[in-house]
Amino acid sequence: MTRIGREVVRAWAGSLRRLYPPSHRGRVGTDLDRLLEDQAADAAARGLGALLGFVVTNTVVGLRDALLEWVEAATRRNRTRGGGGVGMGSTMRALGQVVRGLSRRPGYAVPVLATVALGVGANTAMFSVLYGVVLRPLPYPAPEHIVRIHGADPGRGERSGRLGLPDVRDLAERSRRLEHVGAFTTLPSDLVLTGDGTAQEVETAFVSSGFFEAMGTSPLLGRALTRTDEVGDDHVVVVSHAFWRQHLGADPDAVRRAVTLSDETYRVVGVMPEAFAFPSPRTQVWVLLSTIPASSIPLQVRGLKILDAVGRVASESTIAQAEADLSAISASLAEAFPDDNADLPGIALTPLRDSVVGDVDRALEVLMAAALLILILVCANVANLALAREAARGPEMALRAALGASGARRAGVVVTESLLLSIVGGLGGLAIAWSGTDLLVGASAGTLPRAQEIGPDWRVATFSVAASIVVGLTFGLLPGLQAAGRDLAASLRAGSGRTARMTGRGTLVASQIALSVVLLVGSTLLVRSLWSLRSVDPGFRSEGLVVADMTFAATRYPGRPEYLQRWTEMLDGLRAIPGIEGVGSVRRFPLRGEGEASRWAAPGHPASEDDDGARAYVLQVSADYFRVMGIPLVEGTGFGASAGQDGRNVAVVSRSLAQAAFPDESAVGRPLDLGGYAMEIVGVVEDVRQRELTVEAHPTVYLPQLLSPRRGQAFVIRSSRAEADVMRDVRALVASQDPGQAITELAPASEIVGKQTDRSRFFALMLAAFAGLALALGAIGVYGVVAYRVAQRRREVGIRVALGAEAPDVRRLVVGQGLKPVAVGVVAGLVTTLWLVRGAASLLFGVGLYDPLSYGMGVAVLLSVAAVACWLPARTASRLDPVRALSADG
């Protein structure tokens, strides 16, 4: 171990020893420290993991034993005092005493219980989400070896391209770094289950034979899909656990049964375990890609890049090695098939965990940190309450001490009391967490991945119990030590011991305020981010718009004339649906990715070689697209109905491209070089956020679909009818025109936009809730201290009033003194926030890390609440009747 490591271990061992009651500590002495240090050195020699494990287990065991010793210390003294009885009997009696003492003072016990329950509950719920989503390994064997395989183009920074089936086969055959490779897609329309009376769509994953081997999970019943199934004529299906329960009656012999899916008979060969949730937790059936007729989707065509893939990296290889290996194979494929593969000459591997969890982990870590701050606040708050109570009991305890109760015994009682309260409160917190977790998952509105894996679990319960014990020890030890070390004479004089104690409480309040500032400013920043996210104009009107994504397969519509014919029919058919105001189409719907990229150049603005700005997104659109989407035309005419057919190479460009190419002059009528083709600009439209809501619009060129047709188009349908009705009609129309046509995605545009803000809304809401809790706890803390001080100083205030002090003077005095620790806390909190905020940078949008308004608002809210908390006791003080105050005792 390093010298610093030894120092840390030494400090840890020392503090562990200090948890014990003095009697035990005196007997064991520092031998315990030495032993822990020696054992830590032994563990460190076995590795960092062993050392960490050693420290954690010994901390937990040590906490438990310290607790037991305190309880025993308290009961033993009971016995020597002649309390009678031995063992459990006396322990129960001591506990009974504590419980009776507490129930006589519900004004103390109830707020403590509520605070602890809230703090532990919030933490436990948050921890179970963090654990389920981020920390828990994926429920597949050796999940760290499973990767998602994507086509990549390092030049463009593209790492999420899809693959063709022949690509996947070649990668599987040639790679020595991957053990198994499987392709899958959910793009074709779901299969329809018939047979038990009604027809119903079941969420379908189409997979290749390597898919289940790559995932590594064995079916619960039967077997997975194999290579033999791919060549056989038999239709076979593997079903999910939910499907098995729902449609097969959880029949243990289900693997011999058959189901009818989209009019074909499928033999059930396997049932997956409940935890298997890939590609989606909602997937109900897995069928082979080979069951898709080539006439519907020609998967054997290399150029048809619609597949996702997963692979299992060989155990002796790293992901980086596998990526290099696959990239080399992919590069040779790009050379062999330049037409099909030159676009995506590389391969990118993403660990499956990253692709499932996404970028949510940072946000959850920030929320977990916020929850831990709340727990610290809870500790400070209950410690404050306990100190106030101890102070109030001061004369009584001093009397007891004078009658012979030792300091250690009094401390033991106080600590037992604190632990009891915190454990009961912690159980309440567990109950809160139980329901709170569901609430939390519900509030996340589907933005949390792996939500089905979040749930109560022994780790979560352990966390909760540990949290409440920590709370109990923290808030019990401080007043406990105070009770033990009380200066008898000073307490009986009721006053002189107060100054030091008040300083301690003032510090507690200041730290509470500081933590509240951190949470308040943090949540204000997040709320402001959400606000700016929601006010981002995506560049089109999403209300009343439905999007239907389709690809016209080459097998059914082999050439350009055929699929353009089909495209026209689709537009006409959609227009004929009653109540439809307009129909257009685009290569890729906004917020769904950039589409193709092409170099552009304009007179006076030559194409540069490496500048990303010199690439424009190219989108093929129908003539009506801009009108239907509500994208304003800034200049020029847009496309006429015959655009693309009259021999003119016309293009509409986005405002940002027009400004880059022709600053200070009109772009309409000017030439544009697009990847070597001479285009004529006929219009300029407003910028549209094509990639994501949070990403600035990129220069974009729109071409008429008839000029440069593409098989894949997103149809946009505007109507004032209910979106659900429109979607139903669209589905019926597509089925009637061509039953084999898959709709890749059908959704209201508002949902597509909304999804981009859902997550931010969830995190802002969560942090705001934590901040609210912090504010409430901080206010209670301030109020408690000020009110207590007023009560203690009744005489002094009475004298001041008797000597002629006016009510406003008294109020000013009380509020001024109360706000002093608040001011200290605000400054400390601001400094802490400025230091911590960089960790949350990735969660913010459209608001600076050091946004003065957020900081100002956070502080203002806190100060006003603190002022009210001071004002209430100040008002009481100013109404004090001097006669009664002076005649009262103490």
Add this chain to the structure above:
Amino acid sequence: MDRPEPEDQLPLKAVEFQILLALEACDRHGYAILKEIETATGGSMTVRASPFYRKLKRMEDDGLVEEAGERPTPELDDQRRRYYRLTDLGKRVAAAEARRLVDLAASSQVARLAREGSGRG
């Protein structure tokens, strides 16, 4: 007060007996006791620090062990350590427990069970 009888303390918990055995050879500090137990049991018995001291304290209360007055030579000593040794009672209890175990091992039933156990394994 009656002279305490070693038999009153029997049977000992396995850990207690191991602690007595460790101290029977020589006086040791806490870490050395645990090390000795680990060696003697081939690593099959591991005791964590805080329960160990609770146990040790209890054995001290029962008069089986006590703090050793003598410390090792100054150059080997560490002031933070505390050395323990067996009391007379501790020695007698250890001996009584040893006799009890030997008697137990001599019983034909125990021998038969042990044979069956190893036969299956």
